[in-house]
Amino acid sequence: MKKLLLILGLLSITTNAQVLNHKKEFTRQDSLRGTNNEFRNWWDVKHYKVNVEPDFSTKSIKGTSTITFDISAKQGSDLIQIDLQEPMKIVHVKLNGQDIKEFKHDGNVYFITVGKKLKAKDNLLELQYQGNPRVAIKAPWDGGWIFTKDEKGRDWMSVAVQGLGASAWFPNKDYLGDEPDNGMELEIVTPKDLVGVGNGRLVSEKTIKDKKIYKWKVVNPINNYNIIPYIGNYVNFKDTYQGEKGKLDLNYYVLDYNLEKAKIQFEQAKLMLKSFEYWFGPYPFYEDSFKIIDAPHLGMEHQSGIAYGNKFKNGYLGRDLSGSGWGLKWDFIIVHEAGHEWFGNNITEKDVADMWIHESFTAYSETLFTETYYGKKAADEYVRGTQNAIQNDIPIIGVYGVNQEGSGDMYYKGANMIHTLRTWLNDDVKFRGILRGLNKEFYHQTVTTAQIENYIAQNSGLDLTAFFNQYLRTIDIPTLEIKQEDNQIIYRYTTIVEGFKMPLRLNNSEITIYPTKDWQVLNQSTIKKVSDVEVNPNYYIKTSIVK
Numbered sequence: 001m002k003k004l005l006l007i008l009g010l011l012s013i014t015t016n017a018q019v020l021n022h023k024k025e026f027t028r029q030d031s032l033r034g035t036n037n038e039f040r041n042w043w044d045v046k047h048y049k050v051n052v053e054p055d056f057s058t059k060s061i062k063g064t065s066t067i068t069f070d071i072s073a074k075q076g077s078d079l080i081q082i083d084l085q086e087p088m089k090i091v092h093v094k095l096n097g098q099d100i101k102e103f104k105h106d107g108n109v110y111f112i113t114v115g116k117k118l119k120a121k122d123n124l125l126e127l128q129y130q131g132n133p134r135v136a137i138k139a140p141w142d143g144g145w146i147f148t149k150d151e152k153g154r155d156w157m158s159v160a161v162q163g164l165g166a167s168a169w170f171p172n173k174d175y176l177g178d179e180p181d182n183g184m185e186l187e188i189v190t191p192k193d194l195v196g197v198g199n200g201r202l203v204s205e206k207t208i209k210d211k212k213i214y215k216w217k218v219v220n221p222i223n224n225y226n227i228i229p230y231i232g233n234y235v236n237f238k239d240t241y242q243g244e245k246g247k248l249d250l251n252y253y254v255l256d257y258n259l260e261k262a263k264i265q266f267e268q269a270k271l272m273l274k275s276f277e278y279w280f281g282p283y284p285f286y287e288d289s290f291k292i293i294d295a296p297h298l299g300m301e302h303q304s305g306i307a308y309g310n311k312f313k314n315g316y317l318g319r320d321l322s323g324s325g326w327g328l329k330w331d332f333i334i335v336h337e338a339g340h341e342w343f344g345n346n347i348t349e350k351d352v353a354d355m356w357i358h359e360s361f362t363a364y365s366e367t368l369f370t371e372t373y374y375g376k377k378a379a380d381e382y383v384r385g386t387q388n389a390i391q392n393d394i395p396i397i398g399v400y401g402v403n404q405e406g407s408g409d410m411y412y413k414g415a416n417m418i419h420t421l422r423t424w425l426n427d428d429v430k431f432r433g434i435l436r437g438l439n440k441e442f443y444h445q446t447v448t449t450a451q452i453e454n455y456i457a458q459n460s461g462l463d464l465t466a467f468f469n470q471y472l473r474t475i476d477i478p479t480l481e482i483k484q485e486d487n488q489i490i491y492r493y494t495t496i497v498e499g500f501k502m503p504l505r506l507n508n509s510e511i512t513i514y515p516t517k518d519w520q521v522l523n524q525s526t527i528k529k530v531s532d533v534e535v536n537p538n539y540y541i542k543t544s545i546v547k
Contacts, residue, residue, distance in 0.1 A: 322385030360414020
């Protein structure tokens, strides 16, 4: 989500934004963060229990992060890598109840000496931490802790760390490929006049002197960057949705003065659920409920606790990103961020270089929502309208092993790539089956691009190797050149990768052409001149009439 404003030119290029950090050279710290190295690859996180207490006056936090882990492979090192970004500090370590004195600080990483005496299962690593976390300047795009005031001047707080990483505020194994299989618990310590809201379900609430402790629990696997506390003057209202897996609890937390607006606007959540359960399959986290939380930034896909800051307006802060008019019919943040519950939270990338898996499918969910309620023509117009945001600056897939994202084109170039694939397939029953199949096959899993590509290819029956290479790994858009030569019309592809030969249906006929890099003759008696050749506009390609 965080790149979208930048893509549209609404975020100053001088802003200290994580999304601008497309490095050409990488350091050891980048590799430690981005790889499943010898300090990570032999142990498997099963559960997190995170306690956090913020201090608004000093903009500091303190707490404990307890990691339950198993040995998953032959132990490769006497050291365990724990990620915690400066200036945060680990101040005390316990392993299976015993104090650990030997731990070394190295930039944004701590190496903890564990020796060879670990148990096969259920090791407990307790990490006390404290400090002043990085404060977000323009959340959610730069990332960090958010200390602010609501409209009545009261304290309001949250966190947004996609890309930056959960290690910006609490110690963890900050590697997307290892989610806690058994979920997490989040204890939020607040002043007694404020409310702490987290992911999943509220387990307990207790008052101790002038403080309150809110304990939240998630039973499903969860991305580290989705573990988020919110603190403010929240009120709660509830609803239910009868979905594919039965009754789904809907829970909404908003600032007290937003209650009436939220009751109206959040009715769209049920429309979203109906659409996405049709296209993608059951909501992936029935056990943890579905929740939207009023946030001090625009929005983020925090699992079972979506951050909402769209000011209770339709569109994207009242604007239509597609320019088609259809984007003003629904609330962008409710639709887009909830789409991530399927692509991003259910199916999660192992490496941030593959973030297109999250963002391309979720950006396309906007088109599918539009289609559900306004029809196929409206959906086509919406997705084609988003092409205006495409930059074609760098490839969509980033650099592996160094925590490096690809282009922001992963949103709308990715969405138009999926729409192009759907147009090529020309079978919406099969297309819907692929979307639902992805969410079933990779349910609660972390994946690679290769896994997603192979699944789609196998279940579509199409040879998609060159197709994905073209749209994910280059910045070149296939161009169909058309030329009148004597009494013939000839055509070919240019700016394509080796082996690219996607067929094209011509718009107002049953004619399909099969371009390659070589010139071919259009043998159709119904088309007499170049100007009569109209390609279905739902392919994301360029056309050029050559003189």
